[in-house]
Structure formats: structure tokens, C-alpha cells
Amino acid sequence: MNKLALAALAALWACPALCLAAVDTTSTAYRNGRLAGIAFGVLVLVVVLQRLTGLSWIKSLAIGAVACGAWFGLRGTAAKATGLDQQRVEAFVMAGAQASSQRNAAALCNQYADDAKIRLVTVRFSGSEVANYDKAQWCDYLRQGYAALPAGVSIDTHVNVLSFDLADDGQQADVSLEVTETVRMGGRGASASSTQQATIQLVNGEPRYTAASARMTAGQ
Known part of the structure; x- marks a missing residue:
């Protein structure tokens, strides 16, 4: 498996797993630490991407931010669709x-x-x-x-x-x-x-x- 495939698998696993507390809207952690959770998730993705692919820190940061942002967006959309408003x-x-x-x-x-x-x-x-x-x-x-x-x-x-x-x-x-x-x-x-x-x-x-x-x- 090449480095790019490994990076993709790492992104798919790391963002849901490491950002889970930040997207649980019923928790105190969500209300008080959402930004911290996002920052932590992006940081982990950046490190994984940079080490596995050799991409520059700037490119790794951009990919990590987009991946984590997409995860939050999907979770928020799903919660809105199935919950009350x-x-x-x-x-x-x-x-x-x-x-x-x-x-x-x-x-x-x-x-x-x-x-x-x-x-x-x-x-x-x-x-x-x-x-x-x-x-x-x-x-x-x-x-x-x-x-x-x-x-x-x-x-x-x-x-x-x-x-x-x-x-x-x-x-x-x-x-x-x-x-x-x-x-x-x-x-x-x-x-x-x-x-x-x-x-x-x-x-x-x-x-x-x-x-x-x-x-x-x-x-x-």
C-alpha cells in the first residue's frame, strides 16, 4: 500500500475517532471545548499526513482542515435532519x-x-x-x-x-x-x-x- 493510500486511511480513521467528543452535541465537552477539539483533530491529521506522505506542513495543514471540517459538516447536517427544530x-x-x-x-x-x-x-x-x-x-x-x-x-x-x-x-x-x-x-x-x-x-x-x-x- 502506497503512502497516499495510508494517508487516506489515516484521515478517515483519525478525524471521526479523535474529534468524536467535539461533535457530541449532548456533552459538556461540545459546548465548552469544540474549538479545542477541532484544533486537536487537525493537528493530529497534519502530523499523520506529513509523516506518511512527505507533504509540506502547509499542504498537510490544508488537507487536515478540509477533512475535519467535512466531518463536522456531515455530522451537523445529520443531527439537524433527524432532530427537532x-x-x-x-x-x-x-x-x-x-x-x-x-x-x-x-x-x-x-x-x-x-x-x-x-x-x-x-x-x-x-x-x-x-x-x-x-x-x-x-x-x-x-x-x-x-x-x-x-x-x-x-x-x-x-x-x-x-x-x-x-x-x-x-x-x-x-x-x-x-x-x-x-x-x-x-x-x-x-x-x-x-x-x-x-x-x-x-x-x-x-x-x-x-x-x-x-x-x-x-x-x-
Whole structure:
């Protein structure tokens, strides 16, 4: 095997192996030492390339920097493609709003993880009611609520994202939502508004609600 082939193998091995800590976005090392990790990886590649190929230090430095930079770019692109971001979370939330307007209980249920916990506080003139649900109970609540609506009823669901907090690893997001549902029939309408706090996590690569808490004001 010639020197150039050896150098190529060294580059393929050294950059992923030696820069691994610097591209782990969930670690403290990533946040505090990313630049140091890049510099160390480039330095090792430069030494390997210079010794195996006899290239000048300048050429070895250029090749090492390009190789390590490409590795970081690929890792960052892959993490972004498979993780959560604000656009993906907002699309998930809006899909739920559309399912609500269509009275699609199955689609709404599918947005919740199997172990999801839901808390609903309903504020009425007579006082507040608090109810806690697991996924199965919440799905029953949705199905029964939609089934009880008379024919000719339309529902308009509007969601506004008030805040968005994404975890460093892109696997979880905490959101605050303002939701208004207006039910109309025969030219008359009634609305219910709620402020909701929810945790969205990736479950088997797909966003799912794992916890949700809503405070709803009824009878407006």
C-alpha cells in the first residue's frame, strides 16, 4: 500500500475517532471545548499526513482542515435532519390544530406517546375542574367529545406558539401555546380558549407529546 493510500486511511480513521467528543452535541465537552477539539483533530491529521506522505506542513495543514471540517459538516447536517427544530415543532403543532378542526380524534391520539400524561384545568363561572388523563383516557375523552357534537357543527382551531425551548441534543422541545377553539352552528358560535404547556420528544424518530397541561376558560 502506497503512502497516499495510508494517508487516506489515516484521515478517515483519525478525524471521526479523535474529534468524536467535539461533535457530541449532548456533552459538556461540545459546548465548552469544540474549538479545542477541532484544533486537536487537525493537528493530529497534519502530523499523520506529513509523516506518511512527505507533504509540506502547509499542504498537510490544508488537507487536515478540509477533512475535519467535512466531518463536522456531515455530522451537523445529520443531527439537524433527524432532530427537532422550531419549524418541525410548529408543523407538528399545526397538524394537531388541523386534526382538531376536522374532529379527527385518531390523528390527535397519534400525536401522543404511549406514556403521555395530560392535565386539563377547566375554569368556569362556578369554579375550576381539574382532570388528569393517560393516553387511553385522553383518546376516549376526545372521541366522546366529538361524537357528542350535533350534525352541522363546525370547529375552528387556532394555535399561537408563545414560547419555544429546544434541548441541546434536539430530541426534546418545551412549548407554550395559546389555543382558541370556536364551535359554530346555525350562525351562532361559542369559543373556548386555553393556555397550554407541552413537552414534545422524538419517539422512534417522530415528534410526540409526552406531557401536556392546559388551562381552559369555557363559556365565552
